[in-house]
Structure formats: C-alpha cells, structure tokens
Amino acid sequence: MAQEKAPPSPSQDLTLEWVRDALVRQEDSIVFALIERARFPCNAPAYNSSLFPQLGGRSLVEVFVRGAEGLQAKTGRYQNPEEVPFFPDDLPAPLITAYNFPQVLHPLPASVAVSDAIWNMYFNDLLPLITVEGDDGNYASTAASDLICLQALSRRIHFGKFVAEVKYRDAPLDYTTAIQAKDRDALMKLLTFEAVEDMVKRRVKKKAMVFGQNVTLEDKDSDAASQYKVDPSVVARLYEDWVIPFTKVVEVDYLLRRLD
Numbered sequence: 007m008a009q010e011k012a013p014p015s016p017s018q019d020l021t022l023e024w025v026r027d028a029l030v031r032q033e034d035s036i037v038f039a040l041i042e043r044a045r046f047p048c049n050a051p052a053y054n055s056s057l058f059p060q061l062g063g064r065s066l067v068e069v070f071v072r073g074a075e076g077l078q079a080k081t082g083r084y085q086n087p088e089e090v091p092f093f094p095d096d097l098p099a100p101l102i103t104a105y106n107f108p109q110v111l112h113p114l115p116a117s118v119a120v121s122d123a124i125w126n127m128y129f130n131d132l133l134p135l136i137t138v139e140g141d142d143g144n145y146a147s148t149a150a151s152d153l154i155c156l157q158a159l160s161r162r163i164h165f166g167k168f169v170a171e172v173k174y175r176d177a178p179l180d181y182t183t184a185i186q187a188k189d190r191d192a193l194m195k196l197l198t199f200e201a202v203e204d205m206v207k208r209r210v211k212k213k214a215m216v217f218g219q220n221v222t223l224e225d226k227d228s229d230a231a232s233q234y235k236v237d238p239s240v241v242a243r244l245y246e247d248w249v250i251p252f253t254k255v256v257e258v259d260y261l262l263r264r265l266d
C-alpha cells in the first residue's frame with residue numbers, strides 16, 4: 007500500500023525530491039477533479055452574476071466558493087501554508103488550532119498568491135475545454151466540483167513557494183545574486199528544469215488516459231474504450247500553458263522577496 011510521505015520538518019527534510027513527489031501526487035487530485043467536473047455540462051447560469059439578484063450581484067459559483075472558504079477557514083484549513091483562499095478578505099478566524107504545521111516558508115514571501123490568475127484561467131480558458139454545452143440545472147453540484155478543481159489547481163501552483171524555498175536553500179549564493187539584482191529572467195533560468203517539465207506533461211497526459219478511460223466488459227476494441235472522460239491532450243495543455251508557467255511565476259515572486 008503506497009504511503010503518503012509525511013510533511014517535512016522545518017529544516018532538514020525539505021528536499022527537492024520530497025517537493026517533487028508531492029507535486030506528482032497532486033497530479034492525481036487535479037485529474038480526478040477535472041474528470042468529476044466533466045460529468046456536468048457547462049451550466050452557464052452558475053457563472054452569470056446578474057442572473058440571481060438575490061445573490062447580491064455575485065455569481066452562484068462565487069457565493070458557493072466564498073461560503074465554503076468561510077466554513078473551511080473556521081475549521082482551520084488555511085492554517086496549512088499549502089492552502090490559499092480565493093477570497094482571503096474577511097475570512098473568519100479558525101475556531102480550533104488544528105495542527106502545528108511546520109513553518110518551512112520564509113515569512114514575507116509566504117503570502118505570495120496568484121489566485122486571480124488561477125480563477126480567470128479556470129473559468130475563461132479551461133472550463134470550455136473540458137465541458138460540453140448544456141444546462142442540467144445542477145448549479146450547486148457544478149459549483150461544488152468547480153471548487154474542488156480550483157483548490158487542487160491552487161494547491162499545486164502555490165506549491166511553487168516550497169519549490170522555491172528548497173532551491174534557494176540548495177544554492178543560496180546563486181539565487182542571492184539574482185534576487186539582489188531583482189533579475190526575474192535570471193531567476194527563471196536558474197529555477198527552470200525543462201526535462202522535469204517534459205516528464206510532468208507526459209505523465210499527466212498518461213494519467214488522464216488511465217484514470218479517464220471508460221471501463222467496459224466488452225473487448226478493448228469497443229468504441230467506448232477509446233473515449234476518455236477528459237481529453238488527455240487538454241490536461242497536458244493545462245499544465246503546459248497554465249499550471250507550470252503559473253507555478254514558476256510563484257517561484258520567482260517568492261524568491262524576489264526571499265531576502266526581505
């Protein structure tokens with residue numbers, strides 16, 4: 007039985023291997039979340055901020071996400087530095103101190119966030135690629151599956167802070183020079199590993215094929231077996247065009263503030 011790796015302690019366990027293993031495991035969460043969202047059609051009314059005046063000018067999905075984040079804040083979700091809310095203003099304080107999460111990130115850059123970019127990418131670019139046209143009325147269930155997708159993508163992209171911290175600790179002199187020069191291009195070059203990115207894109211495409219295949223009792227040649235719940239090439243494009251670039255922006259933004 008595969009065991010999830012324990013979180014690193016603040017100093018000695020934070021390695022690039024541990025961080026990369028965590029990113030690999032997060033691929034599963036993202037692919038399964040997309041497969042579940044694709045179960046519903048587009049359900050455009052859930053995203054129309056003028057359709058339900060009783061929602062105060064907000065879309066149903068925004069009201070759903072705000073409400074869910076409020077409840078999750080009360081129950082301690084955002085005490086985990088890996089979790090970044092989409093609507094951080096006015097979140098309630100946690101009712102419980104759930105767990106003493108290892109504080110491995112440098113305090114000031116720990117607040118780096120690209121949530122607006124993730125939100126806009128998800129609704130404007132990704133959803134049209136993974137859903138069919140249509141309206142089945144399941145707006146709340148659709149919003150619930152949107153939330154799972156958004157949180158999985160956010161966790162993965164903001165994990166760039168942990169990646170950046172590891173890379174800084176592994177080569178402080180190299181990074182310090184580029185940080186002090188505020189050289190984004192130099193930082194981007196230092197932190198980029200194209201071979202790793204290529205493996206990531208190939209692996210997520212394969213996971214979409216394996217996790218998203220239609221299981222039938224007929225022989226493999228049946229048409230159903232060749233269909234996938236989410237187009238694997240769309241998942242690869244998601245990582246190539248958005249997830250990896252956004253993660254690297256988080257890494258650069260974090261590093262630029264690492265010496266603050």
Ligand SMILES: C=C(O[C@@H]1C=C(C(=O)O)C=C[C@H]1O)C(=O)O
Pocket residue numbers: 026169197198199200202203206249250251253254
């Ligand atoms: C996350 C890392 O940093 C960069 C971003 C990657 C990604 O988002 O998949 C992969 C390799 C690097 O170019 C890493 O080095 O593992």
